[in-house]
Amino acid sequence: MKLKKFLFSRGPILSLIVAILFGVFVFMIYYSGYHAMPTNLDQLSVTVVNQDKASQKLQGQLKSALPFDHVKTTENLSQAKKDLNDRKTNFIVAIPDNFQANIKQNKSTALNFYINESMQTSVVSSMRTIAKTIGANVNQQVIVQKGQTMLTESQLGILQKSVATQKSALEKEVAAGKQTIAAAPAASQPALSAQLQQKTQAGTQKIQSTANTQESAIKQKVAQTYKPVSNSVKTKIHRVNKVKSGMNNSMAPFIANLAIYLGSLIGVLVLYGMYVKFAKQFGRFQSFGLLEVTMAILAIVSTSIVSASIVWSMGLAGSKFVGLWINHSLMLFAAYNLNAVLVLILGQVATTLNIFLTMIQVVAGAGTLPVASLNGFFTVAHYVSPIYYGVMSDFNTMYGGPSSTSLLLQLGLLIVGLIVVNLIIVTFRKKQPMLQLESLS
Numbered sequence: 105m106k107l108k109k110f111l112f113s114r115g116p117i118l119s120l121i122v123a124i125l126f127g128v129f130v131f132m133i134y135y136s137g138y139h140a141m142p143t144n145l146d147q148l149s150v151t152v153v154n155q156d157k158a159s160q161k162l163q164g165q166l167k168s169a170l171p172f173d174h175v176k177t178t179e180n181l182s183q184a185k186k187d188l189n190d191r192k193t194n195f196i197v198a199i200p201d202n203f204q205a206n207i208k209q210n211k212s213t214a215l216n217f218y219i220n221e222s223m224q225t226s227v228v229s230s231m232r233t234i235a236k237t238i239g240a241n242v243n244q245q246v247i248v249q250k251g252q253t254m255l256t257e258s259q260l261g262i263l264q265k266s267v268a269t270q271k272s273a274l275e276k277e278v279a280a281g282k283q284t285i286a287a288a289p290a291a292s293q294p295a296l297s298a299q300l301q302q303k304t305q306a307g308t309q310k311i312q313s314t315a316n317t318q319e320s321a322i323k324q325k326v327a328q329t330y331k332p333v334s335n336s337v338k339t340k341i342h343r344v345n346k347v348k349s350g351m352n353n354s355m356a357p358f359i360a361n362l363a364i365y366l367g368s369l370i371g372v373l374v375l376y377g378m379y380v381k382f383a384k385q386f387g388r389f390q391s392f393g394l395l396e397v398t399m400a401i402l403a404i405v406s407t408s409i410v411s412a413s414i415v416w417s418m419g420l421a422g423s424k425f426v427g428l429w430i431n432h433s434l435m436l437f438a439a440y441n442l443n444a445v446l447v448l449i450l451g452q453v454a455t456t457l458n459i460f461l462t463m464i465q466v467v468a469g470a471g472t473l474p475v476a477s478l479n480g481f482f483t484v485a486h487y488v489s490p491i492y493y494g495v496m497s498d499f500n501t502m503y504g505g506p507s508s509t510s511l512l513l514q515l516g517l518l519i520v521g522l523i524v525v526n527l528i529i530v531t532f533r534k535k536q537p538m539l540q541l542e543s544l545s
Contacts, residue, residue: 358471435494451537
Protein backbone atom coordinates (compact mmCIF):
# COMPACT_ATOMS: atom_id res chain seq x y z
CA MET A 105 0.00 0.00 0.00
CA LYS A 106 2.81 2.42 0.89
CA LEU A 107 4.70 1.49 -2.30
CA LYS A 108 1.58 2.08 -4.42
CA LYS A 109 0.96 5.46 -2.79
CA PHE A 110 4.58 6.50 -3.37
CA LEU A 111 4.67 5.37 -7.00
CA PHE A 112 1.46 7.17 -7.94
CA SER A 113 2.26 10.46 -6.21
CA ARG A 114 3.05 13.55 -8.30
CA GLY A 115 6.85 13.35 -7.85
CA PRO A 116 7.43 9.95 -9.48
CA ILE A 117 4.86 10.73 -12.19
CA LEU A 118 6.65 13.99 -13.00
CA SER A 119 9.98 12.17 -13.05
CA LEU A 120 8.56 9.60 -15.46
CA ILE A 121 7.24 12.30 -17.80
CA VAL A 122 10.60 14.12 -17.75
CA ALA A 123 12.48 10.88 -18.48
CA ILE A 124 10.24 10.15 -21.44
CA LEU A 125 10.39 13.68 -22.83
CA PHE A 126 14.17 13.84 -22.52
CA GLY A 127 14.60 10.43 -24.12
CA VAL A 128 12.41 11.35 -27.08
CA PHE A 129 13.12 15.02 -27.70
CA VAL A 130 16.87 15.08 -27.03
CA PHE A 131 17.28 12.22 -29.49
CA MET A 132 15.16 14.04 -32.07
CA ILE A 133 17.14 17.26 -31.64
CA TYR A 134 20.50 15.62 -32.26
CA TYR A 135 19.33 13.16 -34.87
CA SER A 136 17.56 15.77 -37.00
CA GLY A 137 20.29 18.36 -36.49
CA TYR A 138 23.24 16.18 -37.50
CA HIS A 139 21.34 14.52 -40.32
CA ALA A 140 22.28 17.56 -42.43
CA MET A 141 25.93 16.42 -42.64
CA PRO A 142 27.34 15.44 -44.99
CA THR A 143 24.33 15.72 -47.30
CA ASN A 144 24.27 19.52 -47.05
CA LEU A 145 28.00 20.01 -47.43
CA ASP A 146 27.33 21.06 -51.03
CA GLN A 147 25.76 24.27 -49.69
CA LEU A 148 29.18 25.60 -48.69
CA SER A 149 30.86 28.07 -51.05
CA VAL A 150 34.21 27.50 -52.77
CA THR A 151 36.35 29.53 -55.16
CA VAL A 152 38.40 28.44 -58.19
CA VAL A 153 41.21 30.91 -58.91
CA ASN A 154 42.67 30.60 -62.43
CA GLN A 155 45.86 32.59 -63.02
CA ASP A 156 46.75 30.68 -66.20
CA LYS A 157 44.91 31.75 -69.38
CA ALA A 158 45.78 28.42 -71.05
CA SER A 159 43.95 26.47 -68.30
CA GLN A 160 40.36 27.49 -69.10
CA LYS A 161 39.47 23.87 -69.85
CA LEU A 162 40.90 22.71 -66.53
CA GLN A 163 38.99 25.51 -64.76
CA GLY A 164 35.75 24.23 -66.24
CA GLN A 165 36.59 20.65 -65.28
CA LEU A 166 37.33 21.67 -61.70
CA LYS A 167 34.12 23.66 -61.45
CA SER A 168 32.13 20.65 -62.66
CA ALA A 169 34.01 18.17 -60.48
CA LEU A 170 33.74 20.10 -57.19
CA PRO A 171 30.79 18.73 -55.14
CA PHE A 172 29.39 22.19 -54.32
CA ASP A 173 26.45 24.23 -55.55
CA HIS A 174 28.20 27.56 -55.05
CA VAL A 175 31.48 27.62 -57.02
CA LYS A 176 32.91 31.07 -57.78
CA THR A 177 35.64 31.61 -60.39
CA THR A 178 38.10 34.48 -60.39
CA GLU A 179 41.64 35.48 -61.32
CA ASN A 180 42.24 37.49 -58.15
CA LEU A 181 43.96 35.24 -55.59
CA SER A 182 44.41 38.06 -53.06
CA GLN A 183 40.67 38.79 -52.94
CA ALA A 184 39.91 35.07 -52.71
CA LYS A 185 42.26 34.77 -49.71
CA LYS A 186 40.51 37.71 -48.06
CA ASP A 187 37.12 36.05 -48.64
CA LEU A 188 38.53 32.85 -47.13
CA ASN A 189 39.71 34.70 -44.04
CA ASP A 190 36.31 36.41 -43.73
CA ARG A 191 34.56 33.02 -44.19
CA LYS A 192 32.76 34.25 -47.31
CA THR A 193 34.22 31.21 -49.03
CA ASN A 194 35.25 27.96 -47.41
CA PHE A 195 37.84 26.58 -49.81
CA ILE A 196 40.11 27.79 -52.63
CA VAL A 197 41.52 25.83 -55.59
CA ALA A 198 44.19 27.93 -57.32
CA ILE A 199 45.67 27.22 -60.75
CA PRO A 200 49.04 29.04 -60.89
CA ASP A 201 50.42 30.99 -63.85
CA ASN A 202 52.15 28.91 -66.57
CA PHE A 203 50.48 25.73 -65.30
CA GLN A 204 49.85 24.28 -68.78
CA ALA A 205 53.23 25.48 -70.11
CA ASN A 206 55.07 23.69 -67.32
CA ILE A 207 53.11 20.50 -68.02
CA LYS A 208 53.99 20.58 -71.74
CA GLN A 209 57.65 21.12 -70.87
CA ASN A 210 57.50 18.19 -68.44
CA LYS A 211 58.25 20.47 -65.49
CA SER A 212 56.90 20.04 -62.00
CA THR A 213 54.08 22.39 -61.04
CA ALA A 214 51.55 22.69 -58.21
CA LEU A 215 47.77 22.92 -57.94
CA ASN A 216 47.22 25.00 -54.79
CA PHE A 217 44.50 24.46 -52.20
CA TYR A 218 43.72 26.98 -49.43
CA ILE A 219 41.78 25.87 -46.34
CA ASN A 220 40.82 28.10 -43.41
CA GLU A 221 41.35 25.89 -40.34
CA SER A 222 39.69 28.41 -38.04
CA MET A 223 36.39 26.68 -38.70
CA GLN A 224 34.41 23.63 -37.67
CA THR A 225 36.31 20.33 -37.64
CA SER A 226 33.81 18.71 -40.01
CA VAL A 227 34.39 21.40 -42.66
CA VAL A 228 38.19 21.34 -42.39
CA SER A 229 38.31 17.55 -42.59
CA SER A 230 35.98 17.48 -45.61
CA MET A 231 37.97 20.15 -47.43
CA ARG A 232 41.25 18.29 -46.88
CA THR A 233 39.76 15.10 -48.30
CA ILE A 234 38.38 16.94 -51.33
CA ALA A 235 41.74 18.67 -51.93
CA LYS A 236 43.61 15.37 -51.94
CA THR A 237 41.05 13.72 -54.22
CA ILE A 238 41.06 16.56 -56.75
CA GLY A 239 44.85 16.74 -56.70
CA ALA A 240 45.14 13.02 -57.41
CA ASN A 241 42.59 13.19 -60.25
CA VAL A 242 44.26 16.15 -61.94
CA ASN A 243 47.64 14.50 -61.55
CA GLN A 244 46.31 11.36 -63.24
CA GLN A 245 44.89 13.38 -66.13
CA VAL A 246 48.25 15.06 -66.62
CA ILE A 247 50.03 11.72 -66.63
CA VAL A 248 47.72 10.35 -69.31
CA GLN A 249 47.98 13.52 -71.36
CA LYS A 250 51.76 13.54 -71.29
CA GLY A 251 52.02 9.81 -71.92
CA GLN A 252 49.79 9.94 -74.97
CA THR A 253 51.67 12.92 -76.38
CA MET A 254 55.07 11.34 -75.93
CA LEU A 255 53.96 7.99 -77.30
CA THR A 256 52.09 9.20 -80.38
CA GLU A 257 54.21 12.18 -81.46
CA SER A 258 57.67 10.91 -80.60
CA GLN A 259 58.19 7.21 -80.22
CA LEU A 260 55.52 5.89 -82.60
CA GLY A 261 56.58 8.39 -85.22
CA ILE A 262 60.12 7.03 -85.15
CA LEU A 263 58.86 3.44 -85.27
CA GLN A 264 56.55 4.13 -88.20
CA LYS A 265 59.35 5.76 -90.19
CA SER A 266 61.65 2.82 -89.52
CA VAL A 267 59.05 0.24 -90.57
CA ALA A 268 58.15 2.27 -93.68
CA THR A 269 61.83 2.47 -94.72
CA GLN A 270 62.31 -1.28 -94.33
CA LYS A 271 59.13 -2.08 -96.28
CA SER A 272 60.16 0.27 -99.08
CA ALA A 273 63.56 -1.44 -99.36
CA LEU A 274 61.90 -4.86 -99.40
CA GLU A 275 59.45 -3.77 -102.10
CA LYS A 276 62.34 -2.54 -104.29
CA GLU A 277 64.17 -5.80 -103.77
CA VAL A 278 61.06 -7.79 -104.73
CA ALA A 279 60.53 -5.65 -107.83
CA ALA A 280 64.15 -6.21 -108.91
CA GLY A 281 63.76 -9.95 -108.32
CA LYS A 282 60.64 -10.06 -110.47
CA GLN A 283 62.51 -8.35 -113.32
CA THR A 284 65.32 -10.91 -113.04
CA ILE A 285 62.81 -13.77 -113.09
CA ALA A 286 61.09 -12.34 -116.16
CA ALA A 287 64.44 -12.21 -118.04
CA ALA A 288 65.39 -15.79 -117.07
CA PRO A 289 64.55 -18.88 -119.21
CA ALA A 290 60.96 -20.13 -118.77
CA ALA A 291 62.12 -23.46 -117.35
CA SER A 292 63.93 -21.82 -114.40
CA GLN A 293 61.26 -19.18 -113.59
CA PRO A 294 59.16 -21.39 -111.19
CA ALA A 295 62.20 -22.17 -109.05
CA LEU A 296 63.30 -18.52 -109.02
CA SER A 297 59.74 -17.42 -108.08
CA ALA A 298 59.71 -19.85 -105.15
CA GLN A 299 63.05 -18.54 -103.94
CA LEU A 300 61.80 -14.93 -104.22
CA GLN A 301 58.63 -15.77 -102.26
CA GLN A 302 60.67 -17.39 -99.47
CA LYS A 303 62.98 -14.39 -99.40
CA THR A 304 60.00 -12.01 -99.28
CA GLN A 305 58.43 -13.93 -96.37
CA ALA A 306 61.72 -13.96 -94.50
CA GLY A 307 62.13 -10.22 -95.06
CA THR A 308 58.59 -9.50 -93.85
CA GLN A 309 59.15 -11.62 -90.74
CA LYS A 310 62.39 -9.79 -90.05
CA ILE A 311 60.68 -6.39 -90.37
CA GLN A 312 57.92 -7.54 -88.01
CA SER A 313 60.44 -8.92 -85.54
CA THR A 314 62.40 -5.68 -85.66
CA ALA A 315 59.17 -3.67 -85.10
CA ASN A 316 58.29 -5.82 -82.07
CA THR A 317 61.76 -5.31 -80.64
CA GLN A 318 61.54 -1.57 -81.15
CA GLU A 319 58.04 -1.49 -79.60
CA SER A 320 59.40 -3.19 -76.49
CA ALA A 321 62.20 -0.64 -76.36
CA ILE A 322 59.64 2.19 -76.67
CA LYS A 323 57.66 0.83 -73.70
CA GLN A 324 60.82 0.73 -71.57
CA LYS A 325 61.70 4.27 -72.60
CA VAL A 326 58.17 5.54 -71.83
CA ALA A 327 58.30 3.81 -68.43
CA GLN A 328 61.54 5.65 -67.64
CA THR A 329 60.08 8.94 -68.87
CA TYR A 330 56.99 8.45 -66.69
CA LYS A 331 58.97 8.51 -63.46
CA PRO A 332 59.21 12.32 -63.31
CA VAL A 333 55.81 12.69 -64.98
CA SER A 334 54.01 10.77 -62.20
CA ASN A 335 54.79 13.62 -59.80
CA SER A 336 54.17 16.46 -62.26
CA VAL A 337 51.35 18.02 -60.21
CA LYS A 338 51.82 18.11 -56.47
CA THR A 339 48.99 18.70 -54.02
CA LYS A 340 50.03 21.64 -51.91
CA ILE A 341 47.68 22.62 -49.05
CA HIS A 342 48.15 26.08 -47.58
CA ARG A 343 46.94 26.27 -43.97
CA VAL A 344 45.30 29.60 -43.14
CA ASN A 345 44.74 30.49 -39.47
CA LYS A 346 46.46 27.33 -38.28
CA VAL A 347 44.99 25.28 -35.46
CA LYS A 348 47.08 22.85 -33.43
CA SER A 349 46.43 19.20 -34.16
CA GLY A 350 43.95 17.43 -31.93
CA MET A 351 40.18 17.61 -31.73
CA ASN A 352 40.46 19.28 -28.34
CA ASN A 353 41.89 22.36 -30.08
CA SER A 354 39.44 22.47 -32.98
CA MET A 355 36.53 21.96 -30.56
CA ALA A 356 37.81 24.42 -27.95
CA PRO A 357 35.53 27.39 -28.94
CA PHE A 358 32.46 25.18 -28.76
CA ILE A 359 33.46 23.42 -25.53
CA ALA A 360 34.34 26.71 -23.80
CA ASN A 361 31.05 28.40 -24.60
CA LEU A 362 28.93 25.35 -23.84
CA ALA A 363 30.64 24.98 -20.46
CA ILE A 364 30.02 28.63 -19.63
CA TYR A 365 26.43 28.43 -20.83
CA LEU A 366 25.67 25.39 -18.65
CA GLY A 367 26.68 27.45 -15.62
CA SER A 368 23.93 29.93 -16.47
CA LEU A 369 21.27 27.22 -16.14
CA ILE A 370 21.90 26.71 -12.42
CA GLY A 371 22.82 30.36 -11.93
CA VAL A 372 19.44 31.63 -13.12
CA LEU A 373 17.66 29.08 -10.93
CA VAL A 374 19.44 30.41 -7.84
CA LEU A 375 19.13 34.07 -8.86
CA TYR A 376 15.41 33.68 -9.43
CA GLY A 377 15.00 32.78 -5.76
CA MET A 378 16.77 36.00 -4.86
CA TYR A 379 14.54 37.94 -7.27
CA VAL A 380 11.39 36.52 -5.65
CA LYS A 381 12.69 37.30 -2.15
CA PHE A 382 13.55 40.91 -2.89
CA ALA A 383 10.46 41.48 -5.02
CA LYS A 384 8.43 41.16 -1.81
CA GLN A 385 10.62 43.74 -0.07
CA PHE A 386 11.38 46.33 -2.79
CA GLY A 387 8.90 45.56 -5.53
CA ARG A 388 9.41 43.47 -8.64
CA PHE A 389 10.81 46.28 -10.86
CA GLN A 390 13.58 47.24 -8.44
CA SER A 391 14.27 43.56 -7.83
CA PHE A 392 14.49 42.99 -11.57
CA GLY A 393 16.99 45.86 -11.89
CA LEU A 394 19.07 44.33 -9.10
CA LEU A 395 18.84 40.97 -10.88
CA GLU A 396 20.18 42.40 -14.15
CA VAL A 397 23.04 44.24 -12.41
CA THR A 398 23.93 41.11 -10.46
CA MET A 399 23.95 38.98 -13.61
CA ALA A 400 26.22 41.49 -15.36
CA ILE A 401 28.66 41.54 -12.44
CA LEU A 402 28.68 37.74 -12.19
CA ALA A 403 29.26 37.46 -15.94
CA ILE A 404 32.23 39.83 -15.85
CA VAL A 405 33.87 38.37 -12.73
CA SER A 406 33.34 34.67 -13.44
CA THR A 407 34.41 34.80 -17.10
CA SER A 408 37.62 36.62 -16.19
CA ILE A 409 38.67 33.53 -14.25
CA VAL A 410 37.32 31.10 -16.85
CA SER A 411 39.00 32.95 -19.74
CA ALA A 412 42.32 33.06 -17.90
CA SER A 413 42.17 29.30 -17.32
CA ILE A 414 41.38 28.72 -21.00
CA VAL A 415 44.36 30.82 -22.11
CA TRP A 416 46.59 28.90 -19.71
CA SER A 417 45.25 25.45 -20.61
CA MET A 418 45.55 26.00 -24.37
CA GLY A 419 48.89 27.77 -24.23
CA LEU A 420 47.48 30.83 -26.00
CA ALA A 421 49.22 34.19 -26.10
CA GLY A 422 48.38 36.41 -23.14
CA SER A 423 47.21 39.10 -25.56
CA LYS A 424 44.18 36.95 -26.41
CA PHE A 425 42.85 37.07 -22.83
CA VAL A 426 40.98 40.39 -23.15
CA GLY A 427 39.27 39.33 -26.37
CA LEU A 428 38.14 36.04 -24.85
CA TRP A 429 36.99 37.79 -21.67
CA ILE A 430 34.80 40.20 -23.63
CA ASN A 431 33.37 37.36 -25.74
CA HIS A 432 32.59 35.18 -22.74
CA SER A 433 31.18 37.87 -20.46
CA LEU A 434 28.72 39.05 -23.11
CA MET A 435 27.81 35.47 -23.99
CA LEU A 436 27.15 34.56 -20.33
CA PHE A 437 25.11 37.72 -19.73
CA ALA A 438 23.00 36.83 -22.78
CA ALA A 439 22.67 33.24 -21.53
CA TYR A 440 21.44 34.45 -18.14
CA ASN A 441 18.74 36.55 -19.78
CA LEU A 442 17.72 33.83 -22.24
CA ASN A 443 17.29 31.27 -19.46
CA ALA A 444 15.48 33.88 -17.33
CA VAL A 445 12.68 34.27 -19.91
CA LEU A 446 10.97 30.98 -19.09
CA VAL A 447 11.97 31.03 -15.42
CA LEU A 448 10.26 34.40 -14.91
CA ILE A 449 7.13 32.98 -16.53
CA LEU A 450 7.00 29.51 -14.97
CA GLY A 451 9.36 29.59 -12.02
CA GLN A 452 12.02 26.95 -11.25
CA VAL A 453 10.19 24.26 -13.22
CA ALA A 454 11.21 26.13 -16.41
CA THR A 455 14.76 24.86 -15.92
CA THR A 456 13.59 21.62 -17.53
CA LEU A 457 12.57 23.53 -20.66
CA ASN A 458 15.80 25.54 -20.57
CA ILE A 459 17.72 22.29 -20.86
CA PHE A 460 15.93 21.65 -24.14
CA LEU A 461 16.96 25.14 -25.29
CA THR A 462 20.53 24.19 -24.44
CA MET A 463 20.31 21.04 -26.52
CA ILE A 464 19.01 23.04 -29.47
CA GLN A 465 21.94 25.46 -29.13
CA VAL A 466 24.41 22.59 -29.18
CA VAL A 467 23.47 22.21 -32.85
CA ALA A 468 22.43 25.77 -33.71
CA GLY A 469 25.56 27.19 -32.02
CA ALA A 470 27.57 25.97 -35.05
CA GLY A 471 30.41 24.67 -32.92
CA THR A 472 30.59 21.37 -34.80
CA LEU A 473 28.57 22.00 -37.97
CA PRO A 474 28.47 25.21 -40.02
CA VAL A 475 25.18 27.10 -40.24
CA ALA A 476 25.04 26.56 -44.02
CA SER A 477 24.74 22.79 -43.49
CA LEU A 478 21.90 22.96 -40.92
CA ASN A 479 18.21 22.48 -41.66
CA GLY A 480 15.73 25.35 -41.58
CA PHE A 481 14.83 25.08 -37.89
CA PHE A 482 18.39 25.29 -36.63
CA THR A 483 19.30 27.96 -39.17
CA VAL A 484 16.63 30.22 -37.62
CA ALA A 485 17.55 29.17 -34.07
CA HIS A 486 21.17 30.28 -34.43
CA TYR A 487 20.11 33.95 -34.56
CA VAL A 488 18.92 33.79 -30.94
CA SER A 489 21.66 31.46 -29.71
CA PRO A 490 24.23 33.10 -27.39
CA ILE A 491 26.46 30.05 -27.92
CA TYR A 492 26.65 30.77 -31.66
CA TYR A 493 28.00 34.29 -31.20
CA GLY A 494 30.40 33.10 -28.51
CA VAL A 495 31.73 30.23 -30.62
CA MET A 496 32.28 32.32 -33.75
CA SER A 497 33.96 35.11 -31.75
CA ASP A 498 36.21 32.57 -30.02
CA PHE A 499 37.27 31.09 -33.38
CA ASN A 500 38.37 34.56 -34.45
CA THR A 501 40.10 35.35 -31.15
CA MET A 502 41.81 32.00 -30.60
CA TYR A 503 42.94 31.16 -34.13
CA GLY A 504 42.36 34.16 -36.38
CA GLY A 505 39.69 35.40 -38.75
CA PRO A 506 37.71 38.59 -39.32
CA SER A 507 37.00 41.10 -36.59
CA SER A 508 34.42 39.96 -34.04
CA THR A 509 32.94 43.46 -33.76
CA SER A 510 29.91 42.61 -35.91
CA LEU A 511 29.24 39.39 -33.97
CA LEU A 512 29.47 41.18 -30.62
CA LEU A 513 27.16 43.95 -31.82
CA GLN A 514 24.60 41.33 -32.85
CA LEU A 515 25.03 39.66 -29.46
CA GLY A 516 24.51 43.05 -27.81
CA LEU A 517 21.26 43.53 -29.72
CA LEU A 518 20.15 40.05 -28.62
CA ILE A 519 20.88 41.00 -24.99
CA VAL A 520 18.84 44.21 -25.30
CA GLY A 521 15.98 42.27 -26.86
CA LEU A 522 16.02 39.66 -24.09
CA ILE A 523 16.08 42.31 -21.35
CA VAL A 524 13.06 44.00 -22.95
CA VAL A 525 11.22 40.66 -23.12
CA ASN A 526 12.04 39.93 -19.47
CA LEU A 527 10.90 43.42 -18.43
CA ILE A 528 7.58 42.84 -20.19
CA ILE A 529 7.21 39.53 -18.35
CA VAL A 530 7.95 41.21 -15.01
CA THR A 531 5.36 43.88 -15.82
CA PHE A 532 2.54 41.41 -16.40
CA ARG A 533 3.69 38.59 -14.07
CA LYS A 534 2.70 40.18 -10.78
CA LYS A 535 2.95 36.99 -8.76
CA GLN A 536 6.19 35.01 -8.80
CA PRO A 537 5.65 31.22 -8.82
CA MET A 538 7.84 29.19 -6.45
CA LEU A 539 8.02 25.42 -6.64
CA GLN A 540 7.66 23.66 -3.27
CA LEU A 541 9.35 20.29 -3.71
CA GLU A 542 7.65 18.78 -0.64
CA SER A 543 4.29 19.36 -2.34
CA LEU A 544 5.19 16.72 -4.92
CA SER A 545 5.13 13.93 -2.32
